[in-house]
Amino acid sequence: MLPSTEIGGCTIRAPVPPEFRRILTPEAMQFVAHLSRRYSHRVSELLERRREVQARYDAGQQPNFLPETKHIREGDWKVAPLPADLQDRRVEITGPTDRKMVINALNSGANVYMPDFEDSNCPTWRNLVEGQINLADAVRRTISLSAGGKTYRLNERVAVMLVRPRGWHLWEKHVYVDGAPIPGGIFDFALYFFHNAKELLARGSGPYFYLPKMQSHLECRLWNDIFVDSQRVLGIPNGTIKATCLIETLPAAFEMHEFLYELRDHSAGTI
Numbered sequence: 001m002l003p004s005t006e007i008g009g010c011t012i013r014a015p016v017p018p019e020f021r022r023i024l025t026p027e028a029m030q031f032v033a034h035l036s037r038r039y040s041h042r043v044s045e046l047l048e049r050r051r052e053v054q055a056r057y058d059a060g061q062q063p064n065f066l067p068e069t070k071h072i073r074e075g076d077w078k079v080a081p082l083p084a085d086l087q088d089r090r091v092e093i094t095g096p097t098d099r100k101m102v103i104n105a106l107n108s109g110a111n112v113y114m115p116d117f118e119d120s121n122c123p124t125w126r127n128l129v130e131g132q133i134n135l136a137d138a139v140r141r142t143i144s145l146s147a148g149g150k151t152y153r154l155n156e157r158v159a160v161m162l163v164r165p166r167g168w169h170l171w172e173k174h175v176y177v178d179g180a181p182i183p184g185g186i187f188d189f190a191l192y193f194f195h196n197a198k199e200l201l202a203r204g205s206g207p208y209f210y211l212p213k214m215q216s217h218l219e220c221r222l223w224n225d226i227f228v229d230s231q232r233v234l235g236i237p238n239g240t241i242k243a244t245c246l247i248e249t250l251p252a253a254f255e256m257h258e259f260l261y262e263l264r265d266h267s268a269g270t271i
């Protein structure tokens with residue numbers, strides 16, 4: 001039987017060794033529980049909506065631009081300006097949040113590094129929490145490693161981090177709130193944001209994200225609502241978070257204006 005530990009209103013059905021406690025603090029897990037209670041049901045509704053849309057495609061309907069959002073595609077609006085460290089993104093690197101790869105990616109000379117809790121990361125419990133430890137150490141520039149006869153530490157100049165939480169289709173089955181597993185994306189976002197947002201700002205950067213695999217602008221609206229709420233909870237100005245949406249699904253290609261519009265205070269473009 002899996003161990004079960006209560007922290008901050010979350011039930012963790014996985015081991016919590018002492019080194020995980022600096023990430024799974026009561027305050028951080030209260031924040032995870034808050035976001036999960038408020039937004040999990042919307043994740044479930046949006047996943048149900050995906051199934052309905054897919055059923056229409058299966059029945060022969062073609063994807064197309066949405067009539068109800070014509071005013072957005074034709075409207076006069078702009079996304080908010082970007083901070084200085086997101087102006088030059090000509091070279092980007094990504095990979096899992098393994099400690100050595102985090103250091104190598106930050107030192108690689110790329111402008112941006114996307115530490116990945118999604119495709120390139122196997123979402124085992126250990127990978128997820130150790131990844132958060134590695135990123136917290138990277139933000140504070142205390143990350144180092146001795147392996148294979150080499151010592152790894154950060155260069156003076158490192159890439160800007162845009163962290164990729166999991167997509168809405170993935171659940172974090174090691175963490176339960178009110179008896180149900182929580183969205184993996186909320187777990188990844190909440191812990192990184194809670195532990196690092198203020199530290200990043202103090203160091204002249206910010207809490208930046210890549211958002212994967214969305215299939216509708218309504219899924220962007222959910223992220224935007226989570227960003228607004230999270231910034232309020234931590235007392236950080238609205239619009240501080242910046243996020244780039246990955247266009248990875250066919251329906252998303254028909255809603256790119258809408259993706260930008262929904263996230264317009266927080267958008268760092270689509271890619």
Ligand SMILES: CC(=O)SCCNC(=O)CCNC(=O)[C@H](O)C(C)(C)COP(=O)(O)OP(=O)(O)OC[C@H]1O[C@@H](n2cnc3c(N)ncnc32)[C@H](O)[C@@H]1OP(=O)(O)O
Pocket residue numbers: 093094095096100101102104105116119120148
């Ligand atoms: C959106 C997306 O693109 S998702 C995909 C993101 N990319 C990845 O997941 C690839 C991650 N890398 C890997 O899986 C492996 O490195 C492979 C399969 C490419 C190669 O494996 P191996 O031949 O065993 O080489 P190894 O893993 O030792 O890598 C060689 C060196 O490159 C570094 N490296 C490899 N990939 C990365 C990466 N993505 N980021 C930073 N460093 C990396 C390793 O840390 C290692 O460093 P070292 O020379 O200091 O030991």
Ligand SMILES: O=CC(=O)O
Pocket residue numbers: 119120212246248
């Ligand atoms: O986002 C793209 C991927 O391959 O992962």
